[in-house]
Amino acid sequence: MKTLQELEAIRQKTLNELNLRKNREDGIRVVVGLATCGIAAGARPVMAAFVEEINKRRLTNVTVSQTGCIGLCRLEPIVEVYLPGKEKVTYCKVTPEQVGRIVSEHIVNGSPVVEYTIGNFE
């Protein structure tokens, strides 16, 4: 069974990277809609996929957080991506399978995956 003991070892390892993460005001933000409508439509696995992908690529300047209902329940799961100095991009009906492309093309390379964005749904 897993115990808290392992955490000490993880702490040592993580401390080295810590300075990289500190004070990232310039960070990229991924915001997942986690109101009832979002969660019922599958927002949790989408959020988990973002966290996993971002962690796997060690993108230390990206944070993943949550927001409530933005009034477009039928288009949930909705994910908003904020790049510093750029317009917010809203993705609709996001699936975990789409997350890899959003991270690599948009978050890493700066060009939104247009076919998944809100413009394609309205």
Added chain:
Amino acid sequence: MKEISLHILDLAQNSIRAGAKNIVIRVLEDSAADTFMVSIADDGCGMAPEMVKAVQSPFVTTRTTRKVGLGIPLFAAGCENCEGSFRLESEPGRGTCLTGTYRRSHIDRPPLGAIADTVAMLISANPALHFRYEHNRDGCAYALDTEELRRILGEIPLNAPEITAFIMEFINSNEAELESMEVQKS
């Protein structure tokens, strides 16, 4: 909702929105009494008595009032459909405690589901808040408490990738352990 852990994620969003600093999630299973209880307690802004009543009223009326949402009625209806009950206690300025009970063996009772995902996502998106998750089944219990993690981790933020991975593994392995005890008994 297909999983109780999705209700937990949803109801914890209410607590976060209410400005809670401390959120305690408990799952208490008692196979002898045939109950499956879930509670979420927070120290957020709380609700006035009129609000407590309003959010508990049935779907149809709450849906149209617009200021009132779906999360609580959905959870309450799920419990009541499984021969269970729902209770909401709240006090302005002090906090809120929500308790739902299902008949554990009821055919429509949802599984707990991916609780590791729920807890890991809550912590990773809200690393400054204090979360405690406890699961007790017939007296066997474990807990994950971010205060304990913080004591060991010091200044390392709780949303660091290694920590999120650790939290998932910790919960998954402890849930598996609880599961295996039940199999041994039967």
